[in-house]
Amino acid sequence: MIHGESYKPIIAEAAKMAVGEENIYERVFIFELLKDKNDPNAVAGAVGFSVREPKFYVFKAKAVLLATGGATLLFRPRSTGEAAGRTWYAIFDTGSGYYMGPKAGAMLTQFEHRFIPFRFKDGYGPVG
Numbered sequence: 001m002i003h004g005e006s007y008k009p010i011i012a013e014a015a016k017m018a019v020g021e022e023n024i025y026e027r028v029f030i031f032e033l034l035k036d037k038n039d040p041n042a043v044a045g046a047v048g049f050s051v052r053e054p055k056f057y058v059f060k061a062k063a064v065l066l067a068t069g070g071a072t073l074l075f076r077p078r079s080t081g082e083a084a085g086r087t088w089y090a091i092f093d094t095g096s097g098y099y100m101g102p103k104a105g106a107m108l109t110q111f112e113h114r115f116i117p118f119r120f121k122d123g124y125g126p127v128g
Contacts, residue, residue, distance in 0.1 A: 071095025
């Protein structure tokens with residue numbers, strides 16, 4: 001059985017090998033998207049800060065993908081015991097994309113989805 005907490009490090013290692021470790025910034029909280037001065041409908045970068053050290057980052061980019069995740073733990077999960085703390089209840093999914101996207105001019109759609117992990121005999125998880 002594949003669990004997220006064992007699968008994610010494998011994928012992370014493959015990503016580091018593909019793009020180079022010097023191009024990966026971890027534990028940076030992005031709080032603002034930068035608009036392109038030549039195209040008001042385009043995003044040209046982002047601004048953030050390190051959550052571990054006193055550093056400020058400004059990223060410039062040709063394209064920006066807003067993949068902040070959802071807003072977990074807004075509702076109390078039905079899971080109990082060990083299941084309540086599994087990785088699919090990511091505490092860092094703060095819903096910041098719901099703020100940054102519209103502020104940068106994006107139209108938000110398909111927000112009617114709410115993730116509820118299925119529970120089944122002898123297991124639980126993000127399946128189906």
